[in-house]
Amino acid sequence: MSAISTPARTTDLPAAALNFPVLSNDAGWRCQGSLWSTLHEVCELLHIPTPTNSHNEDALFQHVRYKAGQRIHTIGQQFENLYIVNSGFLKTVLIDEYGNEQVLSFPMKADLLGIDAIYTQRHASEAVALSDCDVILIPYKTFSALGRTYAELEQAMFSAMSRELVREQAMISMLSSLSAEAKVARFLTNLGERFGQLGYSNKVFNLRMTRHEIGSYLGLTLETVSRTLSAFNELGLITVDQRQIGIIDPVSLKALRRLPPSKSRIKVSKIVSEKMSEKVSALVSKNLLPQWSPELAGALN
């Protein structure tokens, strides 16, 4: 991961002369693309309405290309830009006090990066390209100014940050209450759905990340991830060929859970398992069964 194969740096960036937020940092060389996007194009990418009365003389936003392995920003780096993924796949990671990586997300097209830097004015996490990427650079100063002009923009930003907050809350809930199988199952279906929203197949796709990165993201070891994928494969829920995933039975995958973690609430779990255990265990091997699923619960009423 951290071994970045830095391509030979041929020339210095001419853009450094501009009073634009300077592009040079130690995260690695970036091949400066010639593409620039208008505010309208950016809004379209993010699926937010273009501000009314926006003029063409509004700022243009620079595209920057990154090769797989390069970092978009690093922890502690001065905050200057927000980033929007235009194409490619990345990961964001936290590095703890002892050098351990914690994967936080796998951003892809239309995702927004860098908002965790607003508070301290320094990036709290690191974003690394998992494939070649095209990223749109939004200078925060420019964004702020635009926000003062177009209230819709500011509103969209609040909305995006709120959504991210909710996503992380769901992550927290998942991390502390789901079994390893359920985590992997959800990971696969969520990834499929995201690919689907981007126009790709939601059934067959390539994992861009290693088992290790998946494990870090889900709070598991890479061995557990590998074993779980193999188990799903044997059960006929998915097909696995290295990083090529085919989702065969998305319904069962989504239903895959574990018993409620404790006596938090209703005490039906025991009844369910007593009534259904032999029946269920006959259906699927091990405890990879979609037990405690809505269907099951409904079937008992």
Place this chain on the structure above:
Amino acid sequence: MSAISTPARTTDLPAAALNFPVLSNDAGWRCQGSLWSTLHEVCELLHIPTPTNSHNEDALFQHVRYKAGQRIHTIGQQFENLYIVNSGFLKTVLIDEYGNEQVLSFPMKADLLGIDAIYTQRHASEAVALSDCDVILIPYKTFSALGRTYAELEQAMFSAMSRELVREQAMISMLSSLSAEAKVARFLTNLGERFGQLGYSNKVFNLRMTRHEIGSYLGLTLETVSRTLSAFNELGLITVDQRQIGIIDPVSLKALRRLPPSKSRIKVSKIVSEKMSEKVSALVSKNLLPQWSPELAGALN
């Protein structure tokens, strides 16, 4: 938790007649306080600079009092207000599809509630008073309008949301990489620090939440929380008397960790444990030792 002892609802709310964001929901009766705060007072509470040129004719913000057990907002409830805690202690929880509670945070004075509702315009979580509370109500419409006037306000909001994002990221990291002991230790020291910032003692304080709620927050069972507290007590790191906690050795508590979860990075862990194991294990019983702490790492160089 979910068994709220709803006080006898004596009369209906007279305030429902106002065109103010209506105070009546099914979350329970609220004793309407007579207190109102100015924008200046709110900014002071949040430790953000009061907008320059702000006039006294700016909106006033209503205080609302809640008794322990009452809900400030519920999941799915229409989003109308942000809330700022003026006094008291609460918890925010997510309820999953099967009724299980997931505690997300324990807000106290100066904390902001409700920002996770901006995205969907419905509250994604539930806020419950753990003690009698005084909460300031900020109608989102009012806030938006003020934000358009005072750019500093909007900036402060972005900052607050970004901070919350970073906090949740740290939570995710902790949930997936720390041992039970380390989680509880961090929980105690963090809580102490927060009390300290509010002017209370950071060494001696009362837990306002049950072991079950702590467990939910940390991704543990209540039994494990209880056992860990007892163990810390026997080791002389803290004192425990029901919910009364005394922190005796904050340094060791903070240093308390676990080995890196895997071969994520540097491979010194083995060397460390080989060199130090007998020495360390002689110092403290079990594996409650502050191993892999900065001090230890430094001691080997």
Place this chain on the structure above:
DNA sequence: CGGAAGTTTGAGGCGCATCAAGTGTGGTGG
């Protein structure tokens, strides 16, 4: 072609959940 990195699979062990029983405690009603 060789080495590094990623992946799979197995064997074994430990951390924490689970189940269970008993003790304290605060609130409620007799």
Place this chain on the structure above:
DNA sequence: CCACCACACTTGATGCGCCTCAAACTTCCG
């Protein structure tokens, strides 16, 4: 006022889910 009950907490016994360690295999890339 005390008795009672629901609830919170403690502590022990047991088991299993997932981590850890290890070895072989595959893929990729210089």
